[in-house]
Amino acid sequence: MIPREVVVVGEHMGRELTDVTLEMLACARELARSVGWRVTCVILTDDPKPFEGLPLNADRVVVVKDPGLGTPNPAAYARVLPHILKDLSARLAILGNTSLGMDLAGPLRAALGAPVISGCVGARAEGDRIFVTSRLCGGKLQAQVEPGDGLAIVLMMPGVGHRELGMRDEVPPLEVRPAPVSVEPLPVRFKELIEPPVEDVDVTKIPVLIAAGRGVQSKDNLVGLEDLAKELGGAVCATRPVVDQGWLPRSRQVGRSGMTVKPRLYLALGISGAPEHTEGMKESGLIIAVNTDPEAPIFDVAHYGATVDVLELVPVLMEKIKGAKGGS
Ligand SMILES: Cc1cc2nc3c(=O)[nH]c(=O)nc-3n(C[C@H](O)[C@H](O)[C@H](O)COP(=O)(O)OP(=O)(O)OC[C@H]3O[C@@H](n4cnc5c(N)ncnc54)[C@H](O)[C@@H]3O)c2cc1C
Known part of the structure:
Protein backbone atom coordinates (compact mmCIF):
# COMPACT_ATOMS: atom_id res chain seq x y z
CA MET A 1 0.00 0.00 0.00
CA ILE A 2 1.20 3.51 -0.79
CA PRO A 3 2.14 5.40 2.44
CA ARG A 4 -0.18 8.22 3.41
CA GLU A 5 2.00 10.21 5.76
CA VAL A 6 3.13 13.80 5.20
CA VAL A 7 6.08 14.59 7.44
CA VAL A 8 7.04 18.19 8.16
CA VAL A 9 10.60 18.55 9.43
CA GLY A 10 10.38 21.41 11.93
CA GLU A 11 13.06 24.07 12.17
CA HIS A 12 13.71 25.87 15.41
CA MET A 13 15.88 28.70 16.55
CA GLY A 14 16.41 29.57 20.19
CA ARG A 15 13.95 26.79 21.16
CA GLU A 16 11.16 28.36 19.10
CA LEU A 17 9.72 26.90 15.92
CA THR A 18 10.38 29.16 12.95
CA ASP A 19 7.72 30.74 10.74
CA VAL A 20 8.57 28.43 7.85
CA THR A 21 7.70 25.43 10.06
CA LEU A 22 4.19 26.79 10.61
CA GLU A 23 3.88 27.59 6.91
CA MET A 24 4.91 24.02 6.02
CA LEU A 25 2.35 22.62 8.48
CA ALA A 26 -0.39 24.75 6.90
CA CYS A 27 0.55 23.45 3.45
CA ALA A 28 0.80 19.83 4.67
CA ARG A 29 -2.58 20.05 6.37
CA GLU A 30 -4.30 21.39 3.26
CA LEU A 31 -2.75 18.67 1.14
CA ALA A 32 -3.52 15.89 3.62
CA ARG A 33 -7.09 16.97 4.31
CA SER A 34 -8.28 16.49 0.74
CA VAL A 35 -7.15 12.84 0.70
CA GLY A 36 -7.37 11.81 4.35
CA TRP A 37 -3.63 11.51 4.95
CA ARG A 38 -1.86 12.09 8.25
CA VAL A 39 0.44 14.98 9.09
CA THR A 40 3.37 14.39 11.43
CA CYS A 41 5.64 17.18 12.60
CA VAL A 42 9.13 15.93 13.42
CA ILE A 43 11.27 18.03 15.75
CA LEU A 44 14.90 17.15 16.42
CA THR A 45 16.19 18.54 19.70
CA ASP A 46 18.05 17.85 22.93
CA ASP A 47 15.12 19.09 25.03
CA PRO A 48 11.43 18.40 24.19
CA LYS A 49 10.10 20.79 26.90
CA PRO A 50 9.73 23.96 24.77
CA PHE A 51 7.77 21.98 22.18
CA GLU A 52 5.27 20.39 24.58
CA GLY A 53 1.69 21.69 24.54
CA LEU A 54 2.01 23.58 21.25
CA PRO A 55 -1.27 23.67 19.27
CA LEU A 56 0.41 22.68 16.01
CA ASN A 57 -1.76 21.81 13.03
CA ALA A 58 -0.53 18.22 12.87
CA ASP A 59 -2.02 14.85 13.79
CA ARG A 60 0.98 14.14 15.95
CA VAL A 61 4.36 15.54 16.89
CA VAL A 62 7.37 13.23 17.03
CA VAL A 63 10.25 14.69 19.00
CA VAL A 64 13.59 12.99 18.44
CA LYS A 65 15.79 13.65 21.44
CA ASP A 66 19.57 13.50 21.64
CA PRO A 67 22.22 15.76 23.23
CA GLY A 68 23.76 16.14 19.76
CA LEU A 69 20.53 17.64 18.38
CA GLY A 70 20.56 20.75 20.57
CA THR A 71 21.36 23.08 17.71
CA PRO A 72 20.16 22.77 14.12
CA ASN A 73 23.28 21.07 12.78
CA PRO A 74 22.65 19.67 9.26
CA ALA A 75 25.28 16.97 9.76
CA ALA A 76 23.44 15.67 12.85
CA TYR A 77 20.03 15.95 11.19
CA ALA A 78 21.33 14.07 8.13
CA ARG A 79 22.30 11.08 10.31
CA VAL A 80 18.98 10.82 12.10
CA LEU A 81 16.35 11.86 9.57
CA PRO A 82 16.65 9.00 7.03
CA HIS A 83 15.82 6.49 9.81
CA ILE A 84 12.94 8.58 11.10
CA LEU A 85 11.42 9.13 7.66
CA LYS A 86 11.66 5.39 6.97
CA ASP A 87 10.12 4.51 10.36
CA LEU A 88 7.24 6.90 9.73
CA SER A 89 6.70 5.52 6.19
CA ALA A 90 6.64 9.09 4.91
CA ARG A 91 5.21 9.62 1.44
CA LEU A 92 6.20 13.26 1.43
CA ALA A 93 8.83 14.93 3.60
CA ILE A 94 8.51 18.72 3.63
CA LEU A 95 11.55 20.77 4.63
CA GLY A 96 12.16 24.49 4.38
CA ASN A 97 13.87 25.82 1.26
CA THR A 98 16.25 27.32 3.81
CA SER A 99 19.97 26.92 4.45
CA LEU A 100 19.17 23.93 6.70
CA GLY A 101 16.80 22.33 4.18
CA MET A 102 19.24 22.86 1.31
CA ASP A 103 22.08 21.32 3.34
CA LEU A 104 19.88 18.30 4.10
CA ALA A 105 18.42 17.68 0.65
CA GLY A 106 21.57 16.08 -0.80
CA PRO A 107 22.31 13.69 2.08
CA LEU A 108 18.63 12.69 2.33
CA ARG A 109 18.47 12.02 -1.39
CA ALA A 110 21.62 9.90 -1.17
CA ALA A 111 20.45 7.95 1.88
CA LEU A 112 16.86 7.36 0.75
CA GLY A 113 17.07 7.48 -3.04
CA ALA A 114 14.17 9.93 -2.97
CA PRO A 115 13.67 12.75 -5.48
CA VAL A 116 14.12 16.31 -4.21
CA ILE A 117 11.76 19.03 -5.44
CA SER A 118 13.07 22.46 -4.48
CA GLY A 119 11.48 25.91 -4.67
CA CYS A 120 8.03 24.54 -3.78
CA VAL A 121 5.29 27.18 -3.64
CA GLY A 122 2.31 24.82 -3.33
CA ALA A 123 1.21 21.19 -3.37
CA ARG A 124 -2.04 19.37 -4.02
CA ALA A 125 -3.25 15.79 -4.12
CA GLU A 126 -5.61 13.97 -6.47
CA GLY A 127 -6.38 10.53 -5.19
CA ASP A 128 -3.00 9.06 -4.30
CA ARG A 129 -1.21 11.36 -6.77
CA ILE A 130 0.66 14.41 -5.56
CA PHE A 131 1.38 17.52 -7.59
CA VAL A 132 3.97 20.02 -6.43
CA THR A 133 4.34 23.51 -7.88
CA SER A 134 7.96 24.49 -8.04
CA ARG A 135 9.62 27.79 -8.96
CA LEU A 136 12.17 27.71 -11.76
CA CYS A 137 14.56 30.33 -13.17
CA GLY A 138 14.27 32.56 -10.12
CA GLY A 139 10.49 32.68 -10.30
CA LYS A 140 10.19 33.46 -14.02
CA LEU A 141 8.65 30.02 -14.58
CA GLN A 142 6.72 27.52 -12.51
CA ALA A 143 6.63 23.76 -13.00
CA GLN A 144 4.03 21.21 -11.95
CA VAL A 145 5.90 18.14 -10.77
CA GLU A 146 4.42 14.74 -10.00
CA PRO A 147 6.68 12.55 -7.87
CA GLY A 148 6.34 8.78 -8.16
CA ASP A 149 4.82 6.45 -5.56
CA GLY A 150 7.77 6.43 -3.16
CA LEU A 151 9.01 9.07 -0.77
CA ALA A 152 9.58 12.55 -2.21
CA ILE A 153 11.46 15.36 -0.49
CA VAL A 154 9.99 18.81 -0.99
CA LEU A 155 11.74 22.06 -0.08
CA MET A 156 9.16 24.75 0.58
CA MET A 157 9.91 28.42 -0.02
CA PRO A 158 9.64 30.52 3.15
CA GLY A 159 6.87 33.12 3.08
CA VAL A 160 4.51 31.37 0.66
CA GLY A 161 2.35 29.50 3.20
CA HIS A 162 -0.16 30.81 5.71
CA ARG A 163 1.73 30.82 8.99
CA GLU A 164 -1.43 31.33 11.06
CA LEU A 165 -2.89 28.06 9.69
CA GLY A 166 0.10 26.16 11.07
CA MET A 167 -1.62 26.31 14.47
CA ARG A 168 -5.08 25.18 15.54
CA ASP A 169 -7.07 25.02 18.79
CA GLU A 170 -6.08 21.48 19.79
CA VAL A 171 -2.74 20.21 21.00
CA PRO A 172 -1.77 17.08 19.03
CA PRO A 173 -0.28 14.05 20.83
CA LEU A 174 3.48 14.30 21.28
CA GLU A 175 5.79 11.32 21.29
CA VAL A 176 9.43 11.53 22.37
CA ARG A 177 11.85 9.07 20.77
CA PRO A 178 15.57 8.64 21.27
CA ALA A 179 17.78 9.21 18.22
CA PRO A 180 17.77 5.92 16.27
CA VAL A 181 21.54 6.18 15.60
CA SER A 182 24.48 7.81 17.28
CA VAL A 183 24.78 11.46 16.33
CA GLU A 184 28.43 11.80 17.41
CA PRO A 185 31.07 12.31 16.14
CA LEU A 186 30.08 15.21 13.92
CA PRO A 187 32.20 16.59 11.08
CA VAL A 188 31.04 20.14 11.89
CA ARG A 189 30.05 21.67 15.18
CA PHE A 190 27.72 24.59 15.85
CA LYS A 191 29.65 27.21 17.83
CA GLU A 192 27.58 30.36 18.16
CA LEU A 193 24.43 32.03 16.91
CA ILE A 194 25.24 35.54 15.74
CA GLU A 195 22.03 37.59 15.80
CA PRO A 196 21.79 40.55 13.40
CA PRO A 197 21.92 43.89 15.23
CA VAL A 198 18.45 44.97 16.36
CA GLU A 199 18.76 48.45 14.94
CA ASP A 200 16.02 48.32 12.38
CA VAL A 201 12.44 47.23 11.71
CA ASP A 202 11.66 43.69 10.60
C1 LIG B 1 21.05 37.40 -8.44
C2 LIG B 1 20.21 38.65 -8.35
C3 LIG B 1 19.52 38.89 -7.19
C4 LIG B 1 18.72 40.04 -7.09
N1 LIG B 1 18.02 40.23 -5.94
C5 LIG B 1 17.19 41.30 -5.88
C6 LIG B 1 16.38 41.50 -4.72
O1 LIG B 1 16.45 40.78 -3.73
N2 LIG B 1 15.55 42.56 -4.72
C7 LIG B 1 15.44 43.44 -5.78
O2 LIG B 1 14.63 44.37 -5.72
N3 LIG B 1 16.21 43.26 -6.88
C8 LIG B 1 17.08 42.24 -6.94
N4 LIG B 1 17.86 42.09 -8.04
C9 LIG B 1 17.87 43.19 -9.04
C10 LIG B 1 16.70 43.11 -10.01
O3 LIG B 1 17.07 42.30 -11.10
C11 LIG B 1 16.33 44.50 -10.55
O4 LIG B 1 17.48 45.10 -11.12
C12 LIG B 1 15.78 45.45 -9.49
O5 LIG B 1 14.72 44.85 -8.79
C13 LIG B 1 15.27 46.72 -10.16
O6 LIG B 1 14.96 47.67 -9.17
P1 LIG B 1 13.98 48.89 -9.46
O7 LIG B 1 12.66 48.37 -9.88
O8 LIG B 1 14.04 49.77 -8.27
O9 LIG B 1 14.73 49.69 -10.62
P2 LIG B 1 14.44 49.79 -12.15
O10 LIG B 1 14.37 48.46 -12.78
O11 LIG B 1 15.43 50.76 -12.68
O12 LIG B 1 12.99 50.42 -12.24
C14 LIG B 1 12.66 51.72 -11.90
C15 LIG B 1 11.23 51.95 -12.36
O13 LIG B 1 10.79 53.22 -11.92
C16 LIG B 1 9.98 53.79 -12.92
N5 LIG B 1 10.04 55.24 -12.71
C17 LIG B 1 11.08 56.08 -12.96
N6 LIG B 1 10.77 57.31 -12.55
C18 LIG B 1 9.52 57.26 -12.05
C19 LIG B 1 8.67 58.22 -11.46
N7 LIG B 1 9.05 59.51 -11.29
N8 LIG B 1 7.44 57.84 -11.05
C20 LIG B 1 7.02 56.55 -11.20
N9 LIG B 1 7.81 55.60 -11.75
C21 LIG B 1 9.04 55.95 -12.15
C22 LIG B 1 10.57 53.31 -14.22
O14 LIG B 1 9.58 53.33 -15.25
C23 LIG B 1 11.04 51.91 -13.87
O15 LIG B 1 10.05 50.95 -14.19
C24 LIG B 1 18.66 40.96 -8.16
C25 LIG B 1 19.37 40.70 -9.33
C26 LIG B 1 20.14 39.57 -9.41
C27 LIG B 1 20.89 39.32 -10.71
Whole structure:
Protein backbone atom coordinates (compact mmCIF):
# COMPACT_ATOMS: atom_id res chain seq x y z
CA MET A 1 0.00 0.00 0.00
CA ILE A 2 1.20 3.51 -0.79
CA PRO A 3 2.14 5.40 2.44
CA ARG A 4 -0.18 8.22 3.41
CA GLU A 5 2.00 10.21 5.76
CA VAL A 6 3.13 13.80 5.20
CA VAL A 7 6.08 14.59 7.44
CA VAL A 8 7.04 18.19 8.16
CA VAL A 9 10.60 18.55 9.43
CA GLY A 10 10.38 21.41 11.93
CA GLU A 11 13.06 24.07 12.17
CA HIS A 12 13.71 25.87 15.41
CA MET A 13 15.88 28.70 16.55
CA GLY A 14 16.41 29.57 20.19
CA ARG A 15 13.95 26.79 21.16
CA GLU A 16 11.16 28.36 19.10
CA LEU A 17 9.72 26.90 15.92
CA THR A 18 10.38 29.16 12.95
CA ASP A 19 7.72 30.74 10.74
CA VAL A 20 8.57 28.43 7.85
CA THR A 21 7.70 25.43 10.06
CA LEU A 22 4.19 26.79 10.61
CA GLU A 23 3.88 27.59 6.91
CA MET A 24 4.91 24.02 6.02
CA LEU A 25 2.35 22.62 8.48
CA ALA A 26 -0.39 24.75 6.90
CA CYS A 27 0.55 23.45 3.45
CA ALA A 28 0.80 19.83 4.67
CA ARG A 29 -2.58 20.05 6.37
CA GLU A 30 -4.30 21.39 3.26
CA LEU A 31 -2.75 18.67 1.14
CA ALA A 32 -3.52 15.89 3.62
CA ARG A 33 -7.09 16.97 4.31
CA SER A 34 -8.28 16.49 0.74
CA VAL A 35 -7.15 12.84 0.70
CA GLY A 36 -7.37 11.81 4.35
CA TRP A 37 -3.63 11.51 4.95
CA ARG A 38 -1.86 12.09 8.25
CA VAL A 39 0.44 14.98 9.09
CA THR A 40 3.37 14.39 11.43
CA CYS A 41 5.64 17.18 12.60
CA VAL A 42 9.13 15.93 13.42
CA ILE A 43 11.27 18.03 15.75
CA LEU A 44 14.90 17.15 16.42
CA THR A 45 16.19 18.54 19.70
CA ASP A 46 18.05 17.85 22.93
CA ASP A 47 15.12 19.09 25.03
CA PRO A 48 11.43 18.40 24.19
CA LYS A 49 10.10 20.79 26.90
CA PRO A 50 9.73 23.96 24.77
CA PHE A 51 7.77 21.98 22.18
CA GLU A 52 5.27 20.39 24.58
CA GLY A 53 1.69 21.69 24.54
CA LEU A 54 2.01 23.58 21.25
CA PRO A 55 -1.27 23.67 19.27
CA LEU A 56 0.41 22.68 16.01
CA ASN A 57 -1.76 21.81 13.03
CA ALA A 58 -0.53 18.22 12.87
CA ASP A 59 -2.02 14.85 13.79
CA ARG A 60 0.98 14.14 15.95
CA VAL A 61 4.36 15.54 16.89
CA VAL A 62 7.37 13.23 17.03
CA VAL A 63 10.25 14.69 19.00
CA VAL A 64 13.59 12.99 18.44
CA LYS A 65 15.79 13.65 21.44
CA ASP A 66 19.57 13.50 21.64
CA PRO A 67 22.22 15.76 23.23
CA GLY A 68 23.76 16.14 19.76
CA LEU A 69 20.53 17.64 18.38
CA GLY A 70 20.56 20.75 20.57
CA THR A 71 21.36 23.08 17.71
CA PRO A 72 20.16 22.77 14.12
CA ASN A 73 23.28 21.07 12.78
CA PRO A 74 22.65 19.67 9.26
CA ALA A 75 25.28 16.97 9.76
CA ALA A 76 23.44 15.67 12.85
CA TYR A 77 20.03 15.95 11.19
CA ALA A 78 21.33 14.07 8.13
CA ARG A 79 22.30 11.08 10.31
CA VAL A 80 18.98 10.82 12.10
CA LEU A 81 16.35 11.86 9.57
CA PRO A 82 16.65 9.00 7.03
CA HIS A 83 15.82 6.49 9.81
CA ILE A 84 12.94 8.58 11.10
CA LEU A 85 11.42 9.13 7.66
CA LYS A 86 11.66 5.39 6.97
CA ASP A 87 10.12 4.51 10.36
CA LEU A 88 7.24 6.90 9.73
CA SER A 89 6.70 5.52 6.19
CA ALA A 90 6.64 9.09 4.91
CA ARG A 91 5.21 9.62 1.44
CA LEU A 92 6.20 13.26 1.43
CA ALA A 93 8.83 14.93 3.60
CA ILE A 94 8.51 18.72 3.63
CA LEU A 95 11.55 20.77 4.63
CA GLY A 96 12.16 24.49 4.38
CA ASN A 97 13.87 25.82 1.26
CA THR A 98 16.25 27.32 3.81
CA SER A 99 19.97 26.92 4.45
CA LEU A 100 19.17 23.93 6.70
CA GLY A 101 16.80 22.33 4.18
CA MET A 102 19.24 22.86 1.31
CA ASP A 103 22.08 21.32 3.34
CA LEU A 104 19.88 18.30 4.10
CA ALA A 105 18.42 17.68 0.65
CA GLY A 106 21.57 16.08 -0.80
CA PRO A 107 22.31 13.69 2.08
CA LEU A 108 18.63 12.69 2.33
CA ARG A 109 18.47 12.02 -1.39
CA ALA A 110 21.62 9.90 -1.17
CA ALA A 111 20.45 7.95 1.88
CA LEU A 112 16.86 7.36 0.75
CA GLY A 113 17.07 7.48 -3.04
CA ALA A 114 14.17 9.93 -2.97
CA PRO A 115 13.67 12.75 -5.48
CA VAL A 116 14.12 16.31 -4.21
CA ILE A 117 11.76 19.03 -5.44
CA SER A 118 13.07 22.46 -4.48
CA GLY A 119 11.48 25.91 -4.67
CA CYS A 120 8.03 24.54 -3.78
CA VAL A 121 5.29 27.18 -3.64
CA GLY A 122 2.31 24.82 -3.33
CA ALA A 123 1.21 21.19 -3.37
CA ARG A 124 -2.04 19.37 -4.02
CA ALA A 125 -3.25 15.79 -4.12
CA GLU A 126 -5.61 13.97 -6.47
CA GLY A 127 -6.38 10.53 -5.19
CA ASP A 128 -3.00 9.06 -4.30
CA ARG A 129 -1.21 11.36 -6.77
CA ILE A 130 0.66 14.41 -5.56
CA PHE A 131 1.38 17.52 -7.59
CA VAL A 132 3.97 20.02 -6.43
CA THR A 133 4.34 23.51 -7.88
CA SER A 134 7.96 24.49 -8.04
CA ARG A 135 9.62 27.79 -8.96
CA LEU A 136 12.17 27.71 -11.76
CA CYS A 137 14.56 30.33 -13.17
CA GLY A 138 14.27 32.56 -10.12
CA GLY A 139 10.49 32.68 -10.30
CA LYS A 140 10.19 33.46 -14.02
CA LEU A 141 8.65 30.02 -14.58
CA GLN A 142 6.72 27.52 -12.51
CA ALA A 143 6.63 23.76 -13.00
CA GLN A 144 4.03 21.21 -11.95
CA VAL A 145 5.90 18.14 -10.77
CA GLU A 146 4.42 14.74 -10.00
CA PRO A 147 6.68 12.55 -7.87
CA GLY A 148 6.34 8.78 -8.16
CA ASP A 149 4.82 6.45 -5.56
CA GLY A 150 7.77 6.43 -3.16
CA LEU A 151 9.01 9.07 -0.77
CA ALA A 152 9.58 12.55 -2.21
CA ILE A 153 11.46 15.36 -0.49
CA VAL A 154 9.99 18.81 -0.99
CA LEU A 155 11.74 22.06 -0.08
CA MET A 156 9.16 24.75 0.58
CA MET A 157 9.91 28.42 -0.02
CA PRO A 158 9.64 30.52 3.15
CA GLY A 159 6.87 33.12 3.08
CA VAL A 160 4.51 31.37 0.66
CA GLY A 161 2.35 29.50 3.20
CA HIS A 162 -0.16 30.81 5.71
CA ARG A 163 1.73 30.82 8.99
CA GLU A 164 -1.43 31.33 11.06
CA LEU A 165 -2.89 28.06 9.69
CA GLY A 166 0.10 26.16 11.07
CA MET A 167 -1.62 26.31 14.47
CA ARG A 168 -5.08 25.18 15.54
CA ASP A 169 -7.07 25.02 18.79
CA GLU A 170 -6.08 21.48 19.79
CA VAL A 171 -2.74 20.21 21.00
CA PRO A 172 -1.77 17.08 19.03
CA PRO A 173 -0.28 14.05 20.83
CA LEU A 174 3.48 14.30 21.28
CA GLU A 175 5.79 11.32 21.29
CA VAL A 176 9.43 11.53 22.37
CA ARG A 177 11.85 9.07 20.77
CA PRO A 178 15.57 8.64 21.27
CA ALA A 179 17.78 9.21 18.22
CA PRO A 180 17.77 5.92 16.27
CA VAL A 181 21.54 6.18 15.60
CA SER A 182 24.48 7.81 17.28
CA VAL A 183 24.78 11.46 16.33
CA GLU A 184 28.43 11.80 17.41
CA PRO A 185 31.07 12.31 16.14
CA LEU A 186 30.08 15.21 13.92
CA PRO A 187 32.20 16.59 11.08
CA VAL A 188 31.04 20.14 11.89
CA ARG A 189 30.05 21.67 15.18
CA PHE A 190 27.72 24.59 15.85
CA LYS A 191 29.65 27.21 17.83
CA GLU A 192 27.58 30.36 18.16
CA LEU A 193 24.43 32.03 16.91
CA ILE A 194 25.24 35.54 15.74
CA GLU A 195 22.03 37.59 15.80
CA PRO A 196 21.79 40.55 13.40
CA PRO A 197 21.92 43.89 15.23
CA VAL A 198 18.45 44.97 16.36
CA GLU A 199 18.76 48.45 14.94
CA ASP A 200 16.02 48.32 12.38
CA VAL A 201 12.44 47.23 11.71
CA ASP A 202 11.66 43.69 10.60
CA VAL A 203 9.85 44.25 7.28
CA THR A 204 8.54 40.67 7.27
CA LYS A 205 6.31 41.52 10.24
CA ILE A 206 4.90 44.89 9.09
CA PRO A 207 1.31 44.89 7.69
CA VAL A 208 1.73 47.96 5.44
CA LEU A 209 4.84 48.37 3.29
CA ILE A 210 5.66 51.41 1.18
CA ALA A 211 8.22 50.05 -1.26
CA ALA A 212 10.71 52.37 -2.93
CA GLY A 213 12.25 51.62 -6.30
CA ARG A 214 14.82 53.47 -8.36
CA GLY A 215 11.94 55.60 -9.70
CA VAL A 216 11.97 57.46 -6.38
CA GLN A 217 15.20 58.98 -7.71
CA SER A 218 17.00 60.21 -4.57
CA LYS A 219 17.51 59.49 -0.91
CA ASP A 220 15.92 62.85 -0.06
CA ASN A 221 12.68 61.76 -1.70
CA LEU A 222 12.45 58.85 0.76
CA VAL A 223 11.41 61.33 3.46
CA GLY A 224 7.95 61.65 1.85
CA LEU A 225 7.66 57.87 1.77
CA GLU A 226 8.67 57.58 5.42
CA ASP A 227 5.96 60.13 6.33
CA LEU A 228 3.41 58.18 4.30
CA ALA A 229 4.42 54.93 5.99
CA LYS A 230 4.11 56.54 9.41
CA GLU A 231 0.64 57.85 8.57
CA LEU A 232 -0.46 54.35 7.48
CA GLY A 233 1.18 52.52 10.39
CA GLY A 234 3.74 50.86 8.14
CA ALA A 235 7.38 51.00 7.11
CA VAL A 236 9.44 51.70 4.01
CA CYS A 237 11.16 48.83 2.19
CA ALA A 238 13.01 48.88 -1.12
CA THR A 239 14.39 47.21 -4.19
CA ARG A 240 18.02 46.19 -4.40
CA PRO A 241 19.31 49.23 -6.35
CA VAL A 242 17.90 51.53 -3.64
CA VAL A 243 19.70 49.52 -0.96
CA ASP A 244 22.88 49.21 -3.04
CA GLN A 245 23.04 53.00 -3.22
CA GLY A 246 22.96 53.11 0.59
CA TRP A 247 19.61 54.93 0.78
CA LEU A 248 18.22 52.25 3.12
CA PRO A 249 19.79 49.43 5.16
CA ARG A 250 20.06 45.90 3.68
CA SER A 251 17.42 44.68 6.16
CA ARG A 252 14.80 46.63 4.13
CA GLN A 253 15.54 44.91 0.82
CA VAL A 254 12.72 42.79 -0.60
CA GLY A 255 13.35 40.08 -3.16
CA ARG A 256 15.45 37.09 -3.97
CA SER A 257 18.54 38.29 -2.15
CA GLY A 258 16.49 40.11 0.47
CA MET A 259 13.37 39.47 2.48
CA THR A 260 10.19 37.67 1.49
CA VAL A 261 7.24 39.73 2.69
CA LYS A 262 3.49 39.23 2.76
CA PRO A 263 1.95 42.44 4.14
CA ARG A 264 -1.73 43.33 3.90
CA LEU A 265 -0.76 46.26 1.64
CA TYR A 266 2.31 46.60 -0.59
CA LEU A 267 2.53 50.01 -2.28
CA ALA A 268 5.20 49.68 -4.98
CA LEU A 269 6.49 53.13 -5.95
CA GLY A 270 8.77 53.49 -8.96
CA ILE A 271 9.54 49.76 -9.11
CA SER A 272 9.89 48.05 -12.49
CA GLY A 273 8.89 44.58 -11.22
CA ALA A 274 11.94 42.46 -12.03
CA PRO A 275 11.39 38.77 -11.13
CA GLU A 276 14.14 39.02 -8.51
CA HIS A 277 12.03 41.63 -6.74
CA THR A 278 8.52 40.23 -7.26
CA GLU A 279 9.69 36.84 -5.95
CA GLY A 280 9.80 38.45 -2.51
CA MET A 281 6.47 40.32 -2.53
CA LYS A 282 3.97 38.80 -4.95
CA GLU A 283 2.07 36.95 -2.21
CA SER A 284 1.16 40.27 -0.53
CA GLY A 285 -2.53 40.74 0.27
CA LEU A 286 -3.07 43.87 -1.84
CA ILE A 287 -0.47 45.17 -4.28
CA ILE A 288 -0.78 48.69 -5.65
CA ALA A 289 1.85 49.74 -8.18
CA VAL A 290 2.74 53.24 -9.30
CA ASN A 291 4.99 53.61 -12.32
CA THR A 292 5.20 56.09 -15.20
CA ASP A 293 5.79 53.23 -17.65
CA PRO A 294 2.49 51.45 -18.48
CA GLU A 295 4.49 48.44 -19.73
CA ALA A 296 6.33 47.95 -16.42
CA PRO A 297 6.08 44.25 -15.39
CA ILE A 298 5.12 45.26 -11.84
CA PHE A 299 1.59 45.79 -13.19
CA ASP A 300 1.42 42.03 -13.95
CA VAL A 301 1.51 41.21 -10.24
CA ALA A 302 -0.36 44.29 -8.98
CA HIS A 303 -4.05 44.25 -8.08
CA TYR A 304 -4.30 47.98 -8.83
CA GLY A 305 -1.97 50.28 -10.73
CA ALA A 306 -1.50 53.93 -11.62
CA THR A 307 0.74 55.34 -14.37
CA VAL A 308 1.71 58.57 -12.64
CA ASP A 309 4.86 60.18 -11.32
CA VAL A 310 5.47 58.98 -7.74
CA LEU A 311 7.03 62.29 -6.80
CA GLU A 312 3.81 64.08 -7.71
CA LEU A 313 1.60 61.40 -6.19
CA VAL A 314 3.13 61.06 -2.72
CA PRO A 315 2.31 64.58 -1.42
CA VAL A 316 -1.23 64.36 -2.81
CA LEU A 317 -1.73 60.93 -1.25
CA MET A 318 -0.45 62.21 2.06
CA GLU A 319 -2.87 65.12 2.00
CA LYS A 320 -5.79 62.84 1.13
CA ILE A 321 -4.98 60.38 3.92
CA LYS A 322 -4.63 63.16 6.47
CA GLY A 323 -7.90 64.64 5.21
CA ALA A 324 -9.67 61.28 5.48
CA LYS A 325 -8.37 60.93 9.04
CA GLY A 326 -9.69 64.39 9.85
CA GLY A 327 -6.22 65.90 10.33
CA SER A 328 -4.89 69.16 8.95
C1 LIG B 1 21.05 37.40 -8.44
C2 LIG B 1 20.21 38.65 -8.35
C3 LIG B 1 19.52 38.89 -7.19
C4 LIG B 1 18.72 40.04 -7.09
N1 LIG B 1 18.02 40.23 -5.94
C5 LIG B 1 17.19 41.30 -5.88
C6 LIG B 1 16.38 41.50 -4.72
O1 LIG B 1 16.45 40.78 -3.73
N2 LIG B 1 15.55 42.56 -4.72
C7 LIG B 1 15.44 43.44 -5.78
O2 LIG B 1 14.63 44.37 -5.72
N3 LIG B 1 16.21 43.26 -6.88
C8 LIG B 1 17.08 42.24 -6.94
N4 LIG B 1 17.86 42.09 -8.04
C9 LIG B 1 17.87 43.19 -9.04
C10 LIG B 1 16.70 43.11 -10.01
O3 LIG B 1 17.07 42.30 -11.10
C11 LIG B 1 16.33 44.50 -10.55
O4 LIG B 1 17.48 45.10 -11.12
C12 LIG B 1 15.78 45.45 -9.49
O5 LIG B 1 14.72 44.85 -8.79
C13 LIG B 1 15.27 46.72 -10.16
O6 LIG B 1 14.96 47.67 -9.17
P1 LIG B 1 13.98 48.89 -9.46
O7 LIG B 1 12.66 48.37 -9.88
O8 LIG B 1 14.04 49.77 -8.27
O9 LIG B 1 14.73 49.69 -10.62
P2 LIG B 1 14.44 49.79 -12.15
O10 LIG B 1 14.37 48.46 -12.78
O11 LIG B 1 15.43 50.76 -12.68
O12 LIG B 1 12.99 50.42 -12.24
C14 LIG B 1 12.66 51.72 -11.90
C15 LIG B 1 11.23 51.95 -12.36
O13 LIG B 1 10.79 53.22 -11.92
C16 LIG B 1 9.98 53.79 -12.92
N5 LIG B 1 10.04 55.24 -12.71
C17 LIG B 1 11.08 56.08 -12.96
N6 LIG B 1 10.77 57.31 -12.55
C18 LIG B 1 9.52 57.26 -12.05
C19 LIG B 1 8.67 58.22 -11.46
N7 LIG B 1 9.05 59.51 -11.29
N8 LIG B 1 7.44 57.84 -11.05
C20 LIG B 1 7.02 56.55 -11.20
N9 LIG B 1 7.81 55.60 -11.75
C21 LIG B 1 9.04 55.95 -12.15
C22 LIG B 1 10.57 53.31 -14.22
O14 LIG B 1 9.58 53.33 -15.25
C23 LIG B 1 11.04 51.91 -13.87
O15 LIG B 1 10.05 50.95 -14.19
C24 LIG B 1 18.66 40.96 -8.16
C25 LIG B 1 19.37 40.70 -9.33
C26 LIG B 1 20.14 39.57 -9.41
C27 LIG B 1 20.89 39.32 -10.71
